Amino acid sequence: xxxxxxxxxxxxxxxxxxxxxxxxxxxxxxxxxxxxxxxxxxxxxxxxxxxxxxxxxxxxxxxxxxxxxxxxxxxxxxxxxxxxxxxxxxxxxxxxxxxxxxxxxxxxxxxxxxxxxxxxxxxxxxxxxxxxxxxxxxxxxxxxxxxxxxxxxxxxxxxxxxxxxxxxxxxxxxxxxxxxxxxxxxxxxxxxxxxxxxxxxxxxxxxxxxxxxxxxxxxxxxxxxxxxxxxxxxxxxxxxxxxxxxxxxxxxxxxxxxxxxxxxxxxxxxxxxxxxxxxxxxxxxxxxxxxxxxxxxxxxxxxxxxxxxxxxxxxxxxxxxxxxxxxxxxxxxxxxxxxxxxxxxxxxx
Amino acid sequence: xxxxxxxxxxxxxxxxxxxxxxxxxxxxxxxxxxxxxxxxxxxxxxxxxxxxxxxxxxxxxxxxxxxxxxxxxxxxxxxxxxxxxxxxxxxxxxxxxxxxxxxxxxxxxxxxxxxxxxxxxxxxxxxxxxxxxxxxxxxxxxxxxxxxxxxxxxxxxxxxxxxxxxxxxxxxxxxxxxxxxxxxxxxxxxxxxxxxxxxxxxxxxxxxxxxxxxxxxxxxxxxxxxxxxxxxxxxxxxxxxxxxxxxxxxxxxxxxxxx
Numbered sequence: 001x002x003x004x005x006x007x008x009x010x011x012x013x014x015x016x017x018x019x020x021x022x023x024x025x026x027x028x029x030x031x032x033x034x035x036x037x038x039x040x041x042x043x044x045x046x047x048x049x050x051x052x053x054x055x056x057x058x059x060x061x062x063x064x065x066x067x068x069x070x071x072x073x074x075x076x077x078x079x080x081x082x083x084x085x086x087x088x089x090x091x092x093x094x095x096x097x098x099x100x101x102x103x104x105x106x107x108x109x110x111x112x113x114x115x116x117x118x119x120x121x122x123x124x125x126x127x128x129x130x131x132x133x134x135x136x137x138x139x140x141x142x143x144x145x146x147x148x149x150x151x152x153x154x155x156x157x158x159x160x161x162x163x164x165x166x167x168x169x170x171x172x173x174x175x176x177x178x179x180x181x182x183x184x185x186x187x188x189x190x191x192x193x194x195x196x197x198x199x200x201x202x203x204x205x206x207x208x209x210x211x212x213x214x215x216x217x218x219x220x221x222x223x224x225x226x227x228x229x230x231x232x233x234x235x236x237x238x239x240x241x242x243x244x245x246x247x248x249x250x251x252x253x254x255x256x257x258x259x260x261x262x263x264x265x266x267x268x269x270x271x272x273x274x275x276x277x278x279x280x281x282x283x284x285x286x287x288x289x290x291x292x293x294x295x296x297x298x299x300x301x302x303x304x305x306x307x308x309x310x311x312x313x314x315x316x317x318x319x320x321x322x323x324x325x326x327x328x329x330x331x332x333x334x335x336x337x338x339x340x341x342x343x344x345x346x347x348x349x
Numbered sequence: 350x351x352x353x354x355x356x357x358x359x360x361x362x363x364x365x366x367x368x369x370x371x372x373x374x375x376x377x378x379x380x381x382x383x384x385x386x387x388x389x390x391x392x393x394x395x396x397x398x399x400x401x402x403x404x405x406x407x408x409x410x411x412x413x414x415x416x417x418x419x420x421x422x423x424x425x426x427x428x429x430x431x432x433x434x435x436x437x438x439x440x441x442x443x444x445x446x447x448x449x450x451x452x453x454x455x456x457x458x459x460x461x462x463x464x465x466x467x468x469x470x471x472x473x474x475x476x477x478x479x480x481x482x483x484x485x486x487x488x489x490x491x492x493x494x495x496x497x498x499x500x501x502x503x504x505x506x507x508x509x510x511x512x513x514x515x516x517x518x519x520x521x522x523x524x525x526x527x528x529x530x531x532x533x534x535x536x537x538x539x540x541x542x543x544x545x546x547x548x549x550x551x552x553x554x555x556x557x558x559x560x561x562x563x564x565x566x567x568x569x570x571x572x573x574x575x576x577x578x579x580x581x582x583x584x585x586x587x588x589x590x591x592x593x594x595x596x597x598x599x600x601x602x603x604x605x606x607x608x
Contacts, residue, residue: 123467170469207415207469235415237467251425251434253416255357258429 003105004029004075005338006094008082008281011039012324013316014110015063016331017338022070026339029075029102030067033277036078037064039112040317041324047142047192049324050184051218056143060324085285089311089341105342106311108334109295110327111281113272113317116167116175124163125239125266131246132239132266135162135182138189148193148200150265157200157264160193161248162186163236164206168271168321177292179271180321183210186269187219187229194227203230203261205250232259239266272321285312294320305334313338358384392443395590400440402588403483405476412437418464418474424457431457433464433474436481448481452490456482487589498525508574511564514557 005021007014010032021028034043038060041049046056067074083095085107092104118126118134125132130152141148150157164186168179183206190202209231211220223229234250241247245262252259274293275281282289288308290296295318298306305313315334316327355363362385368377376383393399400406412434419425419434431454439448458478465475485491502521507513523530543551564570586592 165469171471172467172469207413233414233416234420235417235469237417237420237463249420251416251419251432253414253419253434256432256435257356258425 002027002342003091003103005335005342006082006092006102006104006107007031007110008107009039009110009112009316009318010034010037010064010067010076010078011110011112011316011327012041012060012063013112013318013322013327013331013334014039014108015060015067016328017108017110017315017335018067018074019063019070020332020335021339022067022073024339025073026335026343027073027075029077029104031077031080031082031096033081034078037067037076040115044115044136045140045143046136047139048188050181050188051215051325063328082284092311106313106338107285108305108331108338109281109285109287109307109312109314109318110316110331110334111275111277111295111318113274113294113321114276116179116270116273118166118268118270120173121166121170121268123238124166124236124268125241125246126268129239129241129246129266131157131264132268134166134268134270135185135189136270138193138267142189142192142196147196148265155264156197159201159261159263160190160203160265160267161246161261161263162190162202162204162267162269164204164209164269165235166268166270167273169207175271175273175292177271177321178210180210180212181323182269182271184212184215184219186267187211187215187223189267190229191219191223191227194229201230202227203232203263205232205234205236205248207233207235234259272317275318278318281318285309287312287314290320292320294318303337305330305337311341359387361385362387389444389446391446393445394443396443396445397441399589400477400480400484402585403480403487405473405478406480406484407476408470408472409437409440409477409480411470412441412472413470414438415469417467417469418472421463421467423459423461423463428454428457430454433458433478437472437474437477440477440481449490452485455485456491456494458482484589487585487591495522495526498522508571508578510561511567511570512562514561516554516558517561 004027007017007028007030010030014030015037018028018030036042041056041060048054049056049059052059067076077096077098081097083097085092085094087093090105092107093101094104095101115136118124126134131150133151138148148157149155164182167175168177168182186204190204193200193202209220224231232250233253236248236250239246239248242262245264246266247260248263248266249258249260251257278289278293278295282295286309288296295314296308297314297319298308305315307314313334315330316322364383364385365379365381366377397409400409414434416434419432422431422433424431430451436448436451436455455478458475460475462475465473468474482494486493486497499522502518502525503513506518520530
């Protein structure tokens with residue numbers, strides 16, 4: 001009998017891989033350390049996703065349901081991690097933290113990322129002032145239906161600042177990567193805020209804007225032309241308070257002039273860190289990490305989704321900052337490559 | 350079209366005329382303010398390398414103009430014209446003439462290093478400010494600053510003797526900067542020392558000032574340091590093209606025509 005494929009992580013990449021395998025009748029074992037499936041979009045309560053505009057609970061929730069319907073072929077273990085992993089391609093065995101021992105022909109690591117912890121950038125006020133929040137918190141304000149409010153007293157903000165590149169592209173704190181999606185997500189959130197609170201002014205402080213590819217029209221230009229979001233090219237030095245409002249001092253570098261603006265709410269557009277468990281994951285599965293701490297990818301142009309260990313594949317933000325739709329694509333790619341190990345073609349059999 | 354950001358235009362480039370008719374059209378008065386187009390022709394394309402050749406300026410190429418340095422800057426908070434981000438931009442583009450407009454405030458950096466701590470690219474902007482002041486002096490755009498003279502006096506003494514003797518340092522510094530040795534604050538300080546320091550220590554300090562102590566067997570270390578300093582200086586002069594300038598000046602003095 002064909003061995004199942006072990007999938008670690010039930011976010012967009014892992015869910016995509018499990019479903020792709022189920023569609024071709026391939027068994028898989030889906031393990032997630034959280035108590036429910038869905039990964040960051042569900043666990044962190046994202047609101048409307050880029051670029052579809054669908055609510056995360058519908059879009060990713062739909063992926064979770066789809067996998068639940070595939071229960072004949074997908075053996076789901078939530079609240080579970082992989083304790084040990086050994087063997088060779090075609091015949092791996094793993095021990096799970098819930099005590100079960102499983103055998104697998106291949107493994108797909110879809111272990112995702114960890115949100116940057118803004119406490120590591122103390123000069124920007126997070127943890128000091130209650131009205132300094134992260135993009136994740138704003139997502140939650142919107143997805144919960146409560147709306148964007150100042151945490152200190154629940155008032156509607158009249159002026160919001162979004163600071164880009166918090167925990168990204170910052171050598172000082174060892175994060176020398178672009179988290180890729182925060183510019184687009186921030187433009188999206190800014191528009192959401194303006195839609196809910198038309199009287200509220202939204203400023204985005206940026207170093208560069210990377211609303212890559214087709215996001216240029218829908219997010220970069222639309223946010224400025226239709227929603228009148230103000231972009232200031234400046235990285236601010238610190239967030240302070242006058243006891244009433246948050247004070248953000250910057251220099252508009254394009255016109256070479258200082259700008260000090262009082263804000264009601266300051267939002268950190270937090271980046272993607274490597275999963276905090278990556279060292280343990282690397283050790284358990286015997287796969288190498290790349291210099292930033294993400295799981296290292298093998299061949300870029302030949303077999304998709306390779307790690308440094310044959311038979312163990314990787315997909316999604318485990319390999320570096322990744323968008324949801326690309327993670328899903330990579331989940332499919334990893335499923336395809338893993339399938340070639342457990343179900344070799346007739347020609348080569 | 351109205352001029353939105355008049356501050357970005359040099360006042361001397363704003364032109365308006367009491368009475369002016371061009372091709373039969375009256376363009377008098379401030380409704381017809383003209384901006385004289387500015388064409389920069391004198392880029393110094395080597396400027397970034399020149400700054401990078403001086404201590405502190407090595408990492409200037411990393412800057413991506415986020416403005417963290419300027420926003421964190423102690424001096425900028427008092428004087429908005431003190432703008433490290435802008436100067437780094439000018440240096441990288443080679444806009445030397447533009448930079449020279451600010452030559453009399455660049456030295457004002459107080460080396461608090463807030464910019465160094467905040468810079469996401471590890472440019473070391475404080476070092477760049479140091480390199481810039483140094484560059485201005487080496488190129489003869491500004492006179493040597495007192496702090497540069499102090500550094501030289503200090504370093505000279507350490508290199509020559511292997512020791513630092515404060516009394517002599519301050520004497521030489523005052524002499525080179527044309528200051529009187531008798532200064533109120535100094536007299537007050539010496540009085541205080543006489544009152545509070547132990548006799549033995551005072552005697553040793555006095556002796557030191559008189560007969561310049563040296564580190565024993567210093568000659569070899571001194572030779573090595575001097576060699577290194579000379580190499581560095583030669584390298585800086587080469588990078589800044591100062592050899593050519595010095596050579597040209599020498600030829601001028603000798604009355605020989607330029608090649």
